[in-house]
Structure formats: C-alpha cells, structure tokens
Amino acid sequence: MQPGALSKALKNGAIWGFIVLELIFFSVAGEFMSLSDTAFMDWENMLLLLKQSAPIGIIAMGMTIVMVNGNIDLSVGATFAIAAIILLDSMTWPFMAAMGDWAIPFAWLFALIVGTLLGALNGLLVWKTGVDAFIVTLGSMLGYRGIVFMFNGENPTSHLNWTLVDFAEAEFLGIATASWFLLAATGAMWFLMTKTVHGRNAYAIGDNREAAVNAGIRVGPHMMINFAIIGFLAALSAVVFYSESGSVNPNDGQLYELWVITAVVLGGTKITGGAGSVIGTFGGVIAIQLLRKGLGHIGADTSTVNLVIGLILIAVLFLDRQLNVKGKEALKV
C-alpha cells in the first residue's frame, strides 16, 4: 500500500510541483535571456496570465466532467465559434438593435442557449445511438464548423458594442472580468463534481459503467447533461472573449479541443474516465499558459511552445505509466 500512496501523492501534487518548477525556471532563465526588464513573476504579469487562461480554462472545466464521465468532446472549438457568432450577429438583428444596450443580456442568453443545445445534441446522439462519443463529436466538430461558415462565409463577423467592451475590460478587485468567469466556472464545477449527486454519479459511470447501471444510475441523462454543460461553458468562454474583441473569424476556436484536452490530461484526469478533478484541471490550464508565456518571456517562439507542450503531454503519460507499474511478477501481455 505504501508505494501506491506515494505515487498517488506524487500524482495529485504533480501539476502544482510542475507549476512551481516552471515559475522558478522562467524567473531564473528570464534574468539571463529575457529582453524585457520586468521580472517574470511580476504580479501584473500573473494577473494577465490568469486572464489569458480564461478561454481555454472555462472550456476545460466542462471537459473535465465529460472525461471523468468516460466520454470526450472534440467539437468544443466549433461550438465556441458558433456561440461567438450568435453573440455578435444577434446584436445586429433589427429587434435587438432597437433595444440598444438592453440587447446585451439577450445576446449573451442566445449564445449560451445555443451552446448548451449544441452540447446537448452531442449528448443525445451519444445516448440514443450508442455511437462512441469520440466519433459523434468528431462528426459534429465538422458539422458545427460548417454551420459557422453559413453565417458569413469566410468573412469575419464583427460587431463592436462599447458597453460590452467596457464590461469585458473591467476589473473588479484588480482581477479582470474574464478571470472572474474562469474562477466562477472552476468553483461551480468543483461544487458540481465533489458535492452533488450528479457529480458523484458522473464519477461512478466513468469508473465502472456496468456497476453504475447495475446500481440503477441512468447513464444516458447523466452523459447528456454533461455534454450540455460543456456546450454551455464553451459558449460562456466565447461570450467572455468576444465581448471584448468584437470580431470573430470563422476559423476561430480551431484546435481548442486539443489545448483543452491537453490541459485536462496534464491536470491528472484519467483518459478512460472515473478519476480527475477540477482543481487539477485548473492547474493544468495554468501550467500550459505559464509555459506559453514563459517561453515567450525567454524569447522562444510559438514553435517551441507547441513542441514542448506536446512532449510534456507524452512525458506525463509516460511518468503516470511508470508510477503505476505493477510488480515484476505481473503477467506480460
């Protein structure tokens, strides 16, 4: 039991240890290699980092419960783009335009509803057809992206509303709006996954689906709700981000699914489901953003970021395997 406990402690704390290592490395390396005068561990810099983590981070919270549940969602990037277009496009609709700034809450609401429905549609398909979530969401990733293009072809959709921009750029207690949304999403998902019956059942389904079925847990509705949640969070992420930027390209959100899954796996969620935590995912999101910023800080370009993150993902998987390795007497199959 002792080595098991050790490996578990290592695994649970690993992501935070990794973050600390990153901070130390970039601070020290930054002294020698950085062109800028500001230190890496600057408070402002860290706050900015939190804000920049928000778009991926908010979606990653949804991906955590979907993956813990034993599924995966590849369509989040496309959902993100659709929600962004709904948000910006809806404000130009005649009846909305007539409402002035009162259109804002409606635009938000429309975007969030659409995101939730798209997520729920994935869930419904997984539930009712029995097709693997990977395939269903691979398909809807294409399909939803097609829908994105239907709005405005290959042209960007833009609508700048200064009230909206002011809100998005506002800071409360020194923390940006986007960061607040990230923290709120993290808190809400933490509550859902650790404190509620739905959350605990999601773990049970991902851990041992047959046992959950035998115990009378309805697997289908749980999966659908979780897909609706990730759809909602993808839309929320879009709403927060595009309130500020005011313009969306039809290709926006591409590869988000990869970043999100990377963050979730780095944060210790099991690919096969049943284990993982929102707090770990939060760590994973921060770790990735730190890496991007840190590498930028010491003068490395995007290419290095991609390379390093890819290899770290594989390294994490490898370490996890080594820590869980069975005794020498195990069957070699």
Next chain:
Amino acid sequence: MTDTKPILRLDGIVKTFPGVRALDGVSFAVMPGEVHALMGENGAGKSTLMKVLGGIHQPDGGAIYMGDEQVVMSGPLEAKAKGIVFIHQELSLAEELTVAENIYLGELPRKSFGRVDWKTLAEKTNAILKKLRVGFDALTRVGDLSIANQQMVEIARALTVDAKAVIFDEPTASLTDAEKVVLFDVISDLKADGVGIIYISHRMEEIFKITDRISVLRDGQYQGTVATPETDEERVTQMMIGRKLDLTRNASHHELGDVALEVRGLSCGKLYTDISFEVRRGEVVGFYGLVGAGRTEIAETLFGLRDPSAGQILLDGEEVRLNSPVDAIARGISLVPEDRKGQGLVLGMNCRDNMTLPQVDDLTAGPFVAEGAEVAIFDQYRDQLDIRTPGWRARVGNLSGGNQQKIVIGKWLSMHPSLLIVDEPTRGIDVGSKSEIHKLLRGLAAKGYAVMVISSEMPEVLHVSDRIVAMYSGRIMRTFTSDEVTEDSLIQAISGLGGDGKAA
C-alpha cells in the same frame, strides 16, 4: 413453511438467445427467512436466470411473482426498488470512489440543490460497516482495499435497503475463513428479519452449512428442489450432472518416454514458491488446487508470460529461458489458456484464422498466407476434434463454448507441441464435449505428448491424470500417482492439511 407464501416466485421462465435455449421453463420459489441455494454447473443457466430476475434480460416466457403480485422487472433500478438486491460475483465497484459512495451507489442521500448529504451517508455506512466488523471506514477509497475487503463492500450493499430478497452470487470466492464467518452471520441476521436469500455457490460444504433448500439447474432446465437436511452431496451432484459423479481413476497406462519438462525450485514472487516437478512424454500430469493456488501462474511462466524470480526450467534436459510466448512456442510448448474468450480466441475472427494464428508466419506462399494450407489444417482438426461449425468462415464468437474450446485445442495441437499445457480445459462446456476432451487428452498422451492439465474439478483430474500434483497457496503439497490417490487425501492436500510436507 408450507403455509407461508413465497416472497419471490419464478414460474416457467424461458429465455432464448440466438441458437441457444438458455432457460427452459425454470420455476422456483424463495420463502421469507429462507436460504435457498441455486446450484448447477457452469453454463447451466444460473447467471442468466439471475439476469432475468434483475431485469437485465427480459424473459421470453413465464412470469415473476413477488407475494401474490406478478411483476415485470424493467431494469436493475426496478428490481432494487422492489427490494431485490444482488451481490455480484465479479466486483461491481467504482474504485476511485469511497466505500460509502459505492455502498449507496445510485441512491446517495440528497440535500438541497442536489447536494450529497455526506453526514447521513457516512453515518449510515459506518453503521453497516460496524455490523460487518471490517477494519476500514466509510471514507476509504475502494481502490485501496484488498480484494476480500472489496467483496465485503459489495456485501454491505445488501444491508442498505429494506431488502425482501438478496441474491449472493459466489460471495465467498475471495474471502478468508474469518470473513466467511462474518458473512454467514450477516446472512443469518437477514434470515431472522424474514428476508429471502438466494445463495449461488459451487462449494458444497457452505451449501450444506447454511442453506435450507437447494434448487438445481442443468442445461437451462429446472431439475427440482430438495430440502438440504434431507439430501447429501452425492445426490445433489447427481442432479447437477445428470448421472453419478464419475470418480473413476484413469486406468490406461502406457509406456512413458523421456522427461520432457523438468522444473526445479521455480518461484515467482508471492504467486508460488519452490515448485519442482517433471513431466514425461506420454504422461498426463494433473494440477489440482483451489482457485488462487498458483497453478495458472506456473503455466503462464512456462509459456513465457511471467518472469520467475528463482529456479530453473529444463526442456529435454536443457535449461531454457522463456521470455515470451514466442520463445515458448519455438521450444515446442503450447498453452490452452484458462480464459477462452479473453486469452484464447479473437472472437471477431473466423474459425480458420483463429486456429492457424500461432503459425501464420510459417504458412506462406511467397509473401502471402497460404490459404489452402490453412484450410487443410482447419479441416484436419475439425474432423479430428469433431468441431461443429457451418464452415471455416464462421466467426468464432458465434460458436458454442464447447466448439470454441475445441478451436483453441485444435490451434495448439496443430503446432505439434512437445509439451501441451491445458488450463481448465472443460470450463463452461456441456457434459458431452467434456468427456470427448478427456478422451482426447488421454489419446494425446498415448501418442507420446507430454501433457499438463490444470483443473479445479476433481473428477476431471482423477479421470485424465497419470499423476496428480496437489497445490495449496503457491506450494506443491503432495504428488500422487493415480493408483494411490484418494478423494480424501486429495482434498486434504489442497486445503493445506495433511500434506506430509514432502514437496514433490
């Protein structure tokens, strides 16, 4: 007991699967406060019957009654709501969750906003755990418990609801004696509360210790119910297998050849220790013991699937190192594994491809597989083993258990091994195929094969073996010749009693 009404009654249940009549008019009833044993060989239909009862399968005919009322079980949830609780043999637990969450899986107590009421949950769970006298508490992670303790968690589930009927499916398979005592106490408590208990087990001594009545299934058919005090093991066995238990020893002896395999002081961690034996050509050596005694692990080591921590393996007098099945096969070792579907066959592949899989590299014409040669091999062993299939193109997954097993045996015979190891060769196979396979094993020995047979069925080892190695807890307790062996001495040896300590 006759004037009380049964708490649960099954009447003429029929269940067919494509090609199989799994249950054929099965009826039986459980009284309140009764422990009712359900017995039958593997494949007799016990688990199908329980799945019908639990609503996982819908019956094609017949009815289920609770009290006077006919009920339809639409699913596990409904069965549970009606007070029927299953204690599964395969652990049905979510390892990452706590003991409490597992025990109340699917019915966690709620507070407002769908929150889990952790306090109530822990209290209720700890109360149950106290009754079970286990050494862990409600908040322990299930994955951190031993298998036996996990089984206790499974059992604890029976105590959560106001159960009317509890079904125990092989509950003692992984329990120690002390834990068994606790389990039997729990059962007698339930019994005192008027709960009806269905107890599925192969272990006769348990059946006769705790049950009131015994119902027997054979090949999906109900064979009758007897009161436990009025019967004995022999009669129950006879009901199960349809004839008297054939405990005849192997009588045919033939000339033994050289030593094909010799094992000296072989150990593998905690799995088995200091194992020494030899197998000659023309000899069948039976390995008998309880599940977990280390027999399968020895076979896997000989097949290159486990690394021994000490000891030597000698083939034809020459010491060998077997690092993988590839090595073992190259040395002329074949293993018919224990788990036919998991280890023996690729169920989605056709019969021919499964049979020729280990030698597909050698059956080539140019760069391609020589399909003609493959079909020839398949035909040869289909005829020799009397495998009934529509043709070599049939998917192995669609065959019956007996024919599947013959495909696996054919696969390894076609390799012309010098040592054939068969692990539980007749598990889950009908009686007819069983005796065919026994005959086949004897025939192989007569042709000069060295054969190791691992079995948990005493009639089987007695029937086919020239010598019997009795194992207990990773050690060889004693080796018998077929002339000197008696049932009693064999049972004593595998229970860790009475072995004279003389290893091999």
Next chain:
Amino acid sequence: MATLSKQKIGSVLAKQGILIAFAVFIVAFTLANNKFLTVDNVFSVVRSSAILGVMALGVTFVVISGNLDLSVGSMMSFSTIVVLDLHDKIGPFLAIPAMFAMTLCLGAFIGILVGYLRLNSLIVTLGMLSAIHGLTLTYSGGQNMDIADKEGTWFSVFGQGTALGIPVPILIFALLAAVLGLMLSRTPFGRKVYAVGGNGTAATFSGIRRARTVFMCYILSAFCVATAGLIQASRSLGSQNTVGQGLELEVLAAVILGGASLMGGSGTIFKTVIGVLILGFIQNGLLLLGLQFYVQYVVTWVIIILAVWLDIAAKRGRLWSPIA
C-alpha cells in the same frame, strides 16, 4: 419468415451499407448534374482525394490494430516542408529519401511509445500533433517554403504529371492501395494486425509480438504520410507550415466511414478507399450543385454519424441504444 428476411436485409445493409450509400450518391449526383460522371470530373475528384486517401490507407492499419493516429496531419505538413526545403539544398534525388527517413523516424517514435511502452495512442498522437507542428515551425522558421525554380524541376511529376493519360497522384494512390490492401488481407502481417486489434491478449497468448505489430502499423502510417507529403509538395511546389492541419480528422472520418471500428479488429483497405471517395464525391457533387464548401462539412457530419450508427444498430439488432 418475414422477420428472417428482415434480418437478412439488415445484415446485408450492415455489411454492404457503405457501398450502397456510395452507389446512391453517384446516381443522385449524376441525375442532378450531367457533368458529375464524366471522366474529367472523376479524375479530378480522385486526384484531389489522393492525398487524403494515401494517408487514410496508413491510418486504416493503425485503427485496425486498435489505436488512433491524430498526428498524420501535422506530420504531413512536416514532410511537405522538409522535402521542399531539401529540394533546393540537396536536390530532389536526395531530398525525397531524406524526407522519407525523417518522417519514418517520427513514425517510429510514436510506434515505440504506443507499441512498446503501451501508452494511450489518443494522447500520444495528440501530443505529437502539437510537437510535430512545433518541429515544422522550428525547421522552417515560420516561413512558407517555396522551390526557387518552379519551372525547371522534374519534382513536379508526383503531383502534376500524368502517365498513360492518368494523373500520377491517382496512380500512386491506386498502387499503394493495391499493395497495402494485399498486405492487410493476404499476408501474415495483416492477419496479425487484425488479431492484435481484435483481442490483443489473445494475440499475445498466440505468440504474436503485439508491440512489434503496433509499431509496424505506425511505420506504415508514417510511410503513407511521407508519400502524401511528397504529392502535396510536388503539386504546389510551395507550402505553408499548416498545409496538413485538420487533415487527421478528415482522414479518420474517411476510415470510420469505411466501416473500421475504433475498437480495432475490423475494417479493410477497400472500404477505406470507398470512404475516401465518398468524401471526395460529396465535396465535388455539392460544389457542382452550386453549394458552398462548408455545406460539405454538415453533410459529412450527418453521413458519419448515420454510417456508424446503422453499422452498430445492425450489429446489436436494434436501432436505439440500450443505454438507460
């Protein structure tokens, strides 16, 4: 009797559903537009599907062995950029083998991780998607890669040439499909791929070297990717770093459309080719009907889900899943 014939129809549909769907498409598009089934148009469809198709051949092996490869898109970008760069530096004769060698190294790396170290292929190839993209950017310095003398090189033959009146990309695709098709269906290696994907434990218990088999599948996949990169580079003689981005999912879509199960153990090269052609003809047919390219995305979505759904519905004998 009625139910029996119904079952039979169901099983025929399940087995040949993809072919039937393909035929229906061809007929429908031909009726809708008389340009659809002309030699020129068919050639143009197959030629434009060739890159996707060549990659799908390799991924078919990986999927049948029970794994995934999400890195083929970014690996293809890598091959394209590398061969274009080396073309001007060491000449096409050396550039092509050098590029193949480098791409095979990447395939071998993945093969070791997934085959020998038994790491989850989804995550490994996801990581490699990102890592190889980074590698490509580092290699090219983020710049587009162009051949200096676009007119004077014979290198364009792989993407633009014709032989016997047939475009070379089609010939390469057809040749590879034939060779790999035979390899999968007729050789001992192909048999082992099915066995490992169908039941890896049973394959090990039958003396098959599981790790080596999986490793070889990734090598094959990398070889196909390198070929696709060669065609791409030769066709355009210049490329962005992201030329293969997103292709991994289209490739996977084609393989799944062809009926390979993500669980492993089933699928054929022939069906994958049909899957590739269906995607190509849908794209082309919708364009001929005057519809925008993105309609194709939506149609593909519907087709993928329908195809897989009907496939498993036929296997389980009921349309809706039994999930409670």
